[in-house]
Amino acid sequence: QKEVEQNSGPLSVPEGAIASLNCTYSDRGSQSFFWYRQYSGKSPELIMSIYSNGDKEDGRFTAQLNKASQYVSLLIRDSQPSDSATYLCAVSPGSGNFNKFYFGSGTKLNVKP
């Protein structure tokens, strides 16, 4: 079993603050890492992917990866009420395993106006 762990939350932050979401994974062979956002009653949508150590920025979102520590995080700057959702971390071993994806149970984020 490939484990992906997330704090279930809820994580509450005020509007305009930075929200920090964390994820750890157990398989050291994991190559690809993803953050999905899921609004209540909707399907997950991809917001960030990261494949190498360090930071990757896309607008208000920054993904951070540390393979040595088996840790991936998502920072949301200038949080907006519309960011309120559950954020799912996913990892994949990459090639050679039919690209199976393993998901955490998600962290619920509440951004308060």
Added chain:
Amino acid sequence: DVKVTQSSRYLVKRTGEKVFLECVQDMDHENMFWYRQDPGLGLRLIYFSYDVKMKEKGDIPEGYSVSREKKERFSLILESASTNQTSMYLCASSFVNGNTIYFGEGSWLTVV
């Protein structure tokens, strides 16, 4: 845009009924997946398929079967529905070496 379509969004079935959940993708993806999502348990992989007529069990295949007769279509079958199969079911697809999967809108199944 990638389109993964799950034709049945909301279903209510009786215990013991046979249930078919259909999924179609329009991006010529080789891989297709069926997950179920339950509160606190996250997304759990039921089955996946990497080619027509090819399938592999995921983490929770018991009580389910799948069919992939055409590349674009992947069906999940509950041979005899039980109340513990009440859940949201998500279909997804990806390229064989792709690093992203795309989800359908989900099918909410209630078994009474």
